[in-house]
Amino acid sequence: MVYDDSxxxxxxxxxxxxxxxxxxxxxxxxxxxxxxxxxxxxxxxxLGQNGTSGKDPDRAPSxxxxxxxxxxxxxxxxxxxxxxxxxxxxxxDDLTLTANSATGHLQGPTxxxxxxxxxxxxxxxxxxxxxxxxxxxxxxxxVDITKPNDSIDPIVFRVFTAPQQQAQVLANLQRxxxxxxxxxxxxxxxKLEYMIELFQNRITNTFRQAYENQSTxxxxxxxAVLAILDGGRSAVDAFIDNHPLVVxxxxxxxxxDCIEGxxxxxxxxxxxxxxxxxxxxxxxxxxxxxxxxxPPDLDVLTPFLxxxxxxxxxxxxxxxxxxxxxxxxxxxLKSIPGVFEQCMRFCISLQPTKASxxxxxxxxxxxxxxxxxxxxxxxxxxxxxxxxRKASEEVSNWERDLSEQDSRxxxxxxxxxxxxxxxxxxxSSFKKVVMMPVNAVAAFPLPGASRQNAQLAPAxxxxxxxxxxxxxxxxxxxxxxxxxxxxTEPPQTELAAKAALMTxxxxxxxxxxxxxxxxxxxxxxxxxxxxIAILARHGxxxxxxxISQCESIFISLxxxxxxxxxxxxxxxxxxxxxSYNPRELRQTEDTSIEQSGGVEPLVTFLExxxxxxxxxxxxDVFYAQELVGPGLTDRDDFLNPAGxxxxxxxxxxxxxxxxxxxxxxxxxxxxxxxLCATTQAATDFNxxxxxxxxxxxxxGPTKTAKDVVQLVESHTAMLTGSTEKTMLDxxxxxxGLRLFxxxxxxxxxxxxxxxxAILLISDINLYATFISSLKQKPLxxxxxxxxxxxxxxxxxxxxxxxxxxxxxxxxxxxxATIIADNDRYKGIFGAEEVLEFAERxxxxxxxxxxxxxxxxxxxxxxx
Numbered sequence: 075m076v077y078d079d080s081x082x083x084x085x086x087x088x089x090x091x092x093x094x095x096x097x098x099x100x101x102x103x104x105x106x107x108x109x110x111x112x113x114x115x116x117x118x119x120x121l122g123q124n125g126t127s128g129k130d131p132d133r134a135p136s137x138x139x140x141x142x143x144x145x146x147x148x149x150x151x152x153x154x155x156x157x158x159x160x161x162x163x164x165x166x167d168d169l170t171l172t173a174n175s176a177t178g179h180l181q182g183p184t185x186x187x188x189x190x191x192x193x194x195x196x197x198x199x200x201x202x203x204x205x206x207x208x209x210x211x212x213x214x215x216x217v218d219i220t221k222p223n224d225s226i227d228p229i230v231f232r233v234f235t236a237p238q239q240q241a242q243v244l245a246n247l248q249r250x251x252x253x254x255x256x257x258x259x260x261x262x263x264x265k266l267e268y269m270i271e272l273f274q275n276r277i278t279n280t281f282r283q284a285y286e287n288q289s290t291x292x293x294x295x296x297x298a299v300l301a302i303l304d305g306g307r308s309a310v311d312a313f314i315d316n317h318p319l320v321v322x323x324x325x326x327x328x329x330x331d332c333i334e335g336x337x338x339x340x341x342x343x344x345x346x347x348x349x350x351x352x353x354x355x356x357x358x359x360x361x362x363x364x365x366x367x368x369p370p371d372l373d374v375l376t377p378f379l380x381x382x383x384x385x386x387x388x389x390x391x392x393x394x395x396x397x398x399x400x401x402x403x404x405x406x407l408k409s410i411p412g413v414f415e416q417c418m419r420f421c422i423s424l425q426p427t428k429a430s431x432x433x434x435x436x437x438x439x440x441x442x443x444x445x446x447x448x449x450x451x452x453x454x455x456x457x458x459x460x461x462x463r464k465a466s467e468e469v470s471n472w473e474r475d476l477s478e479q480d481s482r483x484x485x486x487x488x489x490x491x492x493x494x495x496x497x498x499x500x501x502s503s504f505k506k507v508v509m510m511p512v513n514a515v516a517a518f519p520l521p522g523a524s525r526q527n528a529q530l531a532p533a534x535x536x537x538x539x540x541x542x543x544x545x546x547x548x549x550x551x552x553x554x555x556x557x558x559x560x561x562t563e564p565p566q567t568e569l570a571a572k573a574a575l576m577t578x579x580x581x582x583x584x585x586x587x588x589x590x591x592x593x594x595x596x597x598x599x600x601x602x603x604x605x606i607a608i609l610a611r612h613g614x615x616x617x618x619x620x621i622s623q624c625e626s627i628f629i630s631l632x633x634x635x636x637x638x639x640x641x642x643x644x645x646x647x648x649x650x651x652x653s654y655n656p657r658e659l660r661q662t663e664d665t666s667i668e669q670s671g672g673v674e675p676l677v678t679f680l681e682x683x684x685x686x687x688x689x690x691x692x693x694d695v696f697y698a699q700e701l702v703g704p705g706l707t708d709r710d711d712f713l714n715p716a717g718x719x720x721x722x723x724x725x726x727x728x729x730x731x732x733x734x735x736x737x738x739x740x741x742x743x744x745x746x747x748x749l750c751a752t753t754q755a756a757t758d759f760n761x762x763x764x765x766x767x768x769x770x771x772x773x774g775p776t777k778t779a780k781d782v783v784q785l786v787e788s789h790t791a792m793l794t795g796s797t798e799k800t801m802l803d804x805x806x807x808x809x810g811l812r813l814f815x816x817x818x819x820x821x822x823x824x825x826x827x828x829x830x831a832i833l834l835i836s837d838i839n840l841y842a843t844f845i846s847s848l849k850q851k852p853l854x855x856x857x858x859x860x861x862x863x864x865x866x867x868x869x870x871x872x873x874x875x876x877x878x879x880x881x882x883x884x885x886x887x888x889x890a891t892i893i894a895d896n897d898r899y900k901g902i903f904g905a906e907e908v909l910e911f912a913e914r915x916x917x918x919x920x921x922x923x924x925x926x927x928x929x930x931x932x933x934x935x936x937x
Contacts (some may be wrong), residue, residue, distance in 0.1 A: 077190055079199055079201050081202075082201035083198075083201045083416065084196065085201075085205050085253060086196070086204060086205055086208075088252050088253060089191060089208065089250065089253070090249060091191050091194040091196075091204075091208070092194075092196050092201070093196040097198050097881075098831075098908045100197050101186070101198045101326055101360060105892070120162065121272070135595065138295070149492055153291065158451060171486035186209045187215055187230075187243050188234065188239045188242045188243050188246070189234075189242075190208045190212055190246060191208060191250075194208060197400070197841070208250070209859035210249045212246055212247060215229065215230045215233075215243060215247060216247050216250055216262075216266070218230070219247065219265070219266055220261075220262035220263075220266055221268055222261065228269060229245075236300060237295070237299045240273065241273070241300075241303050242302050245302050245303055246272050246376070248267075248270060250510070251263050251266055272305055274300065277296050277299050277303075278296075278300065278308050278309070278312050280292070281296035281297070281309060281312050282312055282316055284296060285313065285529065286316070286564070289361075290366050291448070293367045294366065294367045297309045297367055297369070297372075298369070301372065303438075305622040306368065306369070306372045309368070309779060310372070310374050312375060312700070313368075313374060313378070314374075316540075318383050319356065319385070319386050320381055320385050324392075324847075326349045326352045326353055326386070327348050328345060329346075329390055329397060332346060332392075332394050332397065332409070333397050333401050333405065333598060333689075336405075338401075338402065339402060339404035340404075340405065341398055341401075341409045342438075343409070343412045343413065346390075346412075346416055350417065350419070350420040351713075352418060353386075353387070354420055357375075357424055357425075359527065360378065361375060361424075361425050361426070361427050364427045365427050365429075368427075369429070370428045371429055373429045373430055373431060374427065375430050376431075376434065376437055376438070378440055379424070379441055379442075383441050383442060383445060387417075387442070387445055388845070391417075391446075391449075391469045393411060395449055403456055404460075406456065407460060408459055408605070409604075410449060410450075410605075411605040412821070414608055414609060414612070415612075416606050417445070417446075418439070418612045421435075421439050421442050422435075433671075441709050441886060442617045443612075443616070447615075450616050450619065451619070453620060454606065454620070457602050457623065458602075458603065458623060458626055459464055459751075460602070460890065461598055461627050461630060462634070463600045465595045465630070465631065465635070467636060468595055468598075469591065469595075469639050471593070472588055472607070473642075479889060493752060506932075586644070586646050587639050587642070587643030587682075587685070587689075589685055589688060589689060589692075591639060592689045592814055594641075595639075596692060596696055597632065599628065599631040599695065599696070600700055602627050603624045603627055603628070603701070603706070604700070605702050606623055606624050606932030607620070607700075610624070610704075610706060620706075624645045624706045624707070624717055625701070625703060625707055627902050628697065628701060628720075629715060629719045631693075632693070632722075633721040635689070635693070635721075635723075636723045636726055636727070637726070640686055640689065640726075640727065643682070643724075643731070644682070644730035644731070644733070644734055647679055647682055648730075648734050651679060651740075651741055652740075677789070677792070679737075680738070680793060681790040683731055683735075683793065686730075686731065693723065701716060724843065728801060732804075735805050735808075736808075738803075739808055739812055740788075741807055742786065742789055742812075743812045743813070743815075746782050746785065746813065746816050747820070748781065749781055749782055750778055750820040751823075753778045753781060754776065754820070754824070756824075756825070758778070758824075758830065758833055759824045759825065759826040759827065759830035759831070759833055760824070760825045760827045761827065761829050763827075763916075773832050773833065774836055775833070775836045776833055776836070779840050780840070782785045783844045786813060786844070789895045790805070790806060790809060806853075807850050807852055807853060808854035809848060810857075811846050811856070812847065813841070814856045814857065814860065818860070821834070821911060821914065822910065822911065823917050825915075826914055826915060827917070828867065828868060828869075828917075830867070830916075831864065831867030831868050835864045835865075835867075838864050840859065842857035844859060855902060856902055858900065859898075859900050859902035860902075862899055862904060863899065865891060865892060866908065866911065867915060869885060869889045869892065870885065871889055871915075871924070871925070873919060883924055885925075886921055886924030886925050886927070886928050889925050889928070890925050890926075890927075890929045891928070893905060893908045893909055893912055893925070893929060894908075894929055909929070912925065
């Protein structure tokens with residue numbers, strides 16, 4: 075067992091000097107040489123025999139890789155040589171060190187104590203010999219330095235005088251102590267550690283003195299010694315601990331300067347900028363010094379940055395953030411992103427030393443980012459809360475202004491309806507009643523009568539000129555009013571006051587939500603997201619949280635701007651449109667559709683739609699530039715919460731516009747029906763009905779048709795360019811269908827003669843041309859059928875004394891054929907419905923019997 079190579083290999087492995095790869099390589103090299111030698115010997119033997127052996131000369135000789143007899147002989151030879159002990163070469167000779175031993179008495183292996191472990195070789199079969207060298211070199215010093223006495227001057231310090239040699243021997247002895255397994259081993263190891271600590275403290279003190287004296291060469295020598303003992307950790311600690319920044323003797327800036335002399339809500343970041351600039355200068359100087367005194371494999375700058383960050387940077391930034399937070403949220407929200415960006419610029423300015431790892435930049439950034447960990451979450455929450463508060467205040471202020479505006483307008487318009495005015499109206503009316511005949515007294519309305527009976531005598535109303543209805547947007551009550559002439563006298567009757575109030579609300583539809591409010595809210599969101607984006611641009615530590623908070627702010631923007639502002643405004647606008655009654659309004663107004671150029675409530679609502687579309691485009695630009703552009707969100711990610719909320723916002727806006735469009739179409743069609751009912755003369759389609767003998771002068775469209783087309787066309791054109799094509803197509807189709815229905819209803823109210831049918835056909839052609847301009851194919855069949863329908867009025871079936879019965883029957887049968895031809899009307903009109911239109915012929919009662927006979931095959935029976 076003593077000569078078993080594996081035993082000594084294990085000891086060398088414990089010392090950390092055995093390299094298995096080197097040993098294997100050496101063994102393979104020896105085997106290769108042995109095989110080559112045997113091959114060469116075989117070849118020479120074959121050449122010496124010269125073919126006389128009778129063997130095949132081309133056959134290669136056998137090679138012996140392992141011979142048991144040869145190995146046993148070699149082992150016996152090594153055992154005999156050890157017993158003879160002819161010399162001290164194997165390293166196991168005893169070296170006696172007495173107290174009186176002098177340096178000159180130490181010979182042989184002793185001189186190799188400083189390099190015994192460093193020069194050890196890994197050779198299989200030679201492990202015992204290599205261990206003998208190490209044992210012979212180190213064991214005498216180990217026994218001496220671990221003696222149980224109080225001596226602090228072991229022989230190692232007398233044999234070796236150079237500090238580096240002393241450090242190397244002590245380091246080797248420390249490793250050699252791993253093999254000490256004898257009794258009181260721990261005491262000996264503790265004694266060795268104590269001696270090493272004393273030596274290390276002495277070198278460290280020397281390094282501190284050299285650091286204070288700025289002696290580069292002396293510091294470099296001390297670092298070389300300490301690097302042997304502990305890898306230079308004590309030198310690094312001494313270098314960092316004695317730096318003026320860590321000690322506190324160097325002050326770079328005062329945190330209080332960031333808020334002194336600054337307006338409320340602002341912060342001065344110049345002191346923090348000076349702090350990082352001076353810190354960058356210090357690090358530049360220390361990097362150059364580190365390269366001079368420390369070895370190129372010892373990283374000092376990274377732990378130095380970590381200590382300075384913990385002792386200096388952390389304290390300064392905590393003070394700045396606490397001061398700004400006490401000053402107010404505005405100051406706090408501006409300080410953290412600004413200081414963070416300055417800190418990241420400082421990180422970029424750091425120059426690595428020769429010993430710095432390749433990942434120094436990432437490591438330095440990670441160290442500095444730890445400073446902000448305790449502040450970032452609080453900052454992000456504060457940023458979102460502040461934005462919500464500001465945006466809500468914008469909307470609340472706008473709603474309060476609108477409420478106050480409506481209240482002042484209602485108070486102003488209804489102020490003329492007071493007790494004194496009612497009393498005067500009552501007395502004036504009473505005097506008139508007294509002067510009237512007795513049978514007129516029943517028509518006098520009592521003070522408690524209903525609103526319908528509250529309209530007083532028109533003669534009195536003619537004497538007093540009613541003031542014009544004020545527009546709320548231009549009235550003194552509007553928070554964003556124009557500069558038109560304000561109303562100085564309120565209406566004096568309840569009907570006029572309520573009509574004026576309704577008109578004011580309808581005209582003020584376009585101010586139900588404000589693009590100015592939207593701009594302010596978007597501006598607040600832009601400021602918050604740009605500040606948070608600074609955190610997302612530097613490193614991955616805060617990027618995820620920063621991106622999530624940016625998306626939360628955008629979602630909150632859409633919620634406040636959409637649900638609280640735009641949606642509420644559209645709902646009010648739709649409600650105002652629903653209460654619009656043009657007939658009731660025109661009872662108190664002198665204006666007409668010709669004067670105003672359109673349905674005023676619908677015009678203002680379409681302007682509101684344009685404002686909503688402008689806000690939507692503004693949100694799209696904000697989303698693209700502030701979130702998608704900087705990479706804070708992914709436009710193509712359909713699961714992204716910001717993208718989903720944006721789609722919901724657009725859907726809400728489309729739904730509200732559609733609801734308003736529906737109400738607007740109702741209002742528009744009411745206006746169309748009002749035009750048709752009030753402006754279409756009875757003589758347009760039935761000339762001579764008033765007794766006149768004049769025929770048709772102009773065969774073009776009537777003025778009513780022109781006004782209707784102009785009205786509808788002007789309102790549909792307002793949506794072009796401000797609404798999506800899909801919604802625009804739906805709006806056009808709905809307008810076309812509703813217009814078709816209104817025209818049919820209007821035609822059924824007219825009496826149409828053969829001569830008047832020419833004007834009717836002209837009107838229908840005008841309507842059809844307008845519909846064609848909308849480029850909506852689904853509407854074309856309706857107005858084509860209406861054109862065909864108008865032909866039933868051109869068939870002259872009027873009985874004449876000159877016509878025979880057969881001729882009259884033929885014309886009536888022709889009319890019946892036109893009525894019953896379903897293919898002519900493309901399925902739009904049935905025969906029964908066409909018959910309803912035919913009943914509006916001026917001569918219908920004269921031809922009815924013949925037409926029905928042609929339709930049903932029998933005559934009309936009068937019961």
